[in-house]
Amino acid sequence: MDAETSSTVRNVLFIMADQLRWDYLSCNGHPHLETPNIDALAARGVNFSKAFVQGPVCGASRMSTYTGRYVSSHGSFWNFVPLSIGVKTLGDHVRPHGVRCAVVGKTHVEADVEGAARVGLDISEGPGLLAMEGGFEPFARDDGTWPPGFKVQGNQYCDWLRSLGYESDNPWHDYANSARGANGEILSGWHLRWAEHPAAIREEHSETPYTTDRAIDFMREAGDQPWVLHLSYIKPHWPYVAPAPYNDMYNKEQIVPPVRSAAELQDQHPVLRGFRSYLPSQSFSRDEVREKVVPVYMGLIKQLDDQLGKLFAYLRESGRDQDTLIVFTSDHGDYLGDHWLGEKELFHDTAVHVPMLVVDPREQADATRGTVVDALVEAIDLAPTFLDALGLPAAPQWLEGRSLMPWLHGKPPGQWRQYVVSENSYAFRDDVRLPLNRPVDGCQMTMLRTEDWKYVHYEGLPPQLFDLRQDPQELEDLGRSDGHAAVREQLQGLLFDWFRNRKRLTTMAPQDIEAWNARELEVGINIGLW
């Protein structure tokens, strides 16, 4: 190369929003919600328009993203299921190469305390502590979400709020996620009816600005040491409460109507029937709820966008925008009443399709800036992408995703995946499980989605099938349609292939296997010689 102007990627800023739908960004087509700072990432990088998470709940999805492995392969099937000490994380991949790997915000990693005790691991410090944190140095970890009345101790954010005068056992709940009534009473954010009221906190003290400021603190502190920073916002995840002015920025005229049909409630799949009887689905199926809550959900996203504007300004001022790969994504969507459902947990695109914007500052990526790539992408592709950008080895026995760098550099791979997979279990949802009389280890749900079809396998129950070409809104379930048996069989065959080919042999590298035979003969072990 004649010019050494091309910069190097030394850092990765890995931004995740929680429960942010794919379509609630202006760059992804929302008609009323303007997100110019996030859109700027799409303009400066590549917008992967068909990106899917590997699980439609926080914990399972995040463990996949943090390990580069499908849910079946890391075993942390749902929220609060410990991440086994036997699983290698993103931090484990980068740290030996002198790259810090830290988190500001939420990870939802549950420590495998039992596994650690089994092998006698010291988890109070060093690598043992990191293993309990999913491989992230807990620079300012904060998973939020405490019940009312819970005495929050040892939490940086709550301690900071108290230092500012927000006196409470649980200032997260009582101030940041609640409003005040006419008589000063707490209107809990756990109750959707209070959503439109402003949080009882100054905007700059609410969670999203706090999280942003801590990220800037990290980057300032890090200096010249390379890093991967997982900047992980809890919002727009519930409680759906926003500080002024974001609580009142949008109105019911600006919300998009729910995607649902009366026909969906006829002859329902038994698991969907269960989830529809679950409280969030009941609530979000009511227009009154949507009209109060969705504008606040939009306000929380708007606040996030404004904060990202502040963050990106810092990156430009510090020059970090020139040597930092930036990713913006989400851990899953939010039904918000689509398909007569609330929350997430199932496999409509509403829940599993996420935004994924990637900015590579290097000139090799100039040609693709502002483009949209519609290849099927999975959240497990991020870890290999980070390693590729940093020039670090990506152990193939661990990583089940693929680097997106060829797409960013305008050199699409000749072969790319034909389907994405997402997994969940309703074992933890008594509302769903008990009426179906299923054992907790018989509640697995597995989605396989091609460009044209979506197939969802349920253990012991009929499958679901959607024709995404004819029915992109996924309103007609063809899982029991007589005319689609051949399609279902074909997709089931792909799922069988997928299950068989998971990377279960992780403790030996492929190159070591390849070298095995030569070594065995070399040392003189020559079985069967006459």
Next chain:
Amino acid sequence: MDAETSSTVRNVLFIMADQLRWDYLSCNGHPHLETPNIDALAARGVNFSKAFVQGPVCGASRMSTYTGRYVSSHGSFWNFVPLSIGVKTLGDHVRPHGVRCAVVGKTHVEADVEGAARVGLDISEGPGLLAMEGGFEPFARDDGTWPPGFKVQGNQYCDWLRSLGYESDNPWHDYANSARGANGEILSGWHLRWAEHPAAIREEHSETPYTTDRAIDFMREAGDQPWVLHLSYIKPHWPYVAPAPYNDMYNKEQIVPPVRSAAELQDQHPVLRGFRSYLPSQSFSRDEVREKVVPVYMGLIKQLDDQLGKLFAYLRESGRDQDTLIVFTSDHGDYLGDHWLGEKELFHDTAVHVPMLVVDPREQADATRGTVVDALVEAIDLAPTFLDALGLPAAPQWLEGRSLMPWLHGKPPGQWRQYVVSENSYAFRDDVRLPLNRPVDGCQMTMLRTEDWKYVHYEGLPPQLFDLRQDPQELEDLGRSDGHAAVREQLQGLLFDWFRNRKRLTTMAPQDIEAWNARELEVGINIGLW
């Protein structure tokens, strides 16, 4: 109960031979090899006549037996593949309850040193050391099998041989597993042609008596503390060399003819063609080799039986026979020329069908003594059986096998498994892999065997199918037979079920999942409340 005469199982003596075929015991029908001491176990206990290992090589098979998990579930796919620190072992199940779990002899456990380093685990002592030993206290661990010329250091058996005057860098090879020529030259046991010559060692100094004596040492030392002792003989595994008189106890008239047909060499499955070109198959396909080696293989088994006689006499004398569950099994078979194959690695019953004799000393088992149970049993059933016998909890999220105790107590379960599964990979066999141009992660082989059929799935290659009713010797491969497409599809469906239902969620107990919902509501997290 009016009588407290029934004893309690306080100990488990878990005896394993290496590479011992199912049919090389007189209790299992060998016409010329008398094994009265092993037969006595069958007379005093239950002979499970259809027991199968989960992998047809030492390492994978043993890791399944030691963890109670299928090979796909523990990830240690072949020999020398480390057992992940994330996997719970038999020792981990019993030790917290005050039960010692030790090994005398071979385990083939490969330490997950990389995994330990990743989390900063101290592997020099305590639980960290045990994790590197597959959960077994290494009372007298000895995996044997060193190449000629290798300087063996820190091995108890080799040190002991040297103390007796067997001077050598590698007395295991030079004395215990080699003979002497006319001029005193070493005739290496690695060469099959010397098999019939006596090992250059006194019989009482050879491996099998040494191993037996160490087991007796352990039981003496253990005193009243309950224990699980894995007494794990390396023989009759190669090198096929026996000390006098066992080298000369059987002759070529007493060997059973090989199970093979000329038709097997027509239109061969490509993987079998590869294994048949591998040296042990070439050698054992020759009558000259079989006639020299098989009598010695029989002699090694006879020596083992004699040593077990000594061991069982000790048990009776010490009273341990009254409170000890005794299991005798093997880690896989040995083709010995059957199907034009040597060694193991594939899925004919010759390789995956093993002896399994279980003696429960308690009176509840009196009714089944001397009986044969022909239910489909897997090696992964042993760990749950041991826990059941000891009255210890068997964590269902870890254990994929089932306790055999109901069979022993004459109360056969109403529902039992309809098939057994065994797995292997030819990734480590260049002779097989390279001609097929398969990547190392595309060499998985998975066998599913019902009472009537055996189906073997090969990634990217045709399957194999055997009709066990019509063709119990497995001579006719119906894997590509036009008339058997429906059977293959049905068996493939069972295999799909099996893959989906592996126990991959190990870090949370089912009862904790069941309790989840109640706990969530109890603490006040009530999502979706209006």
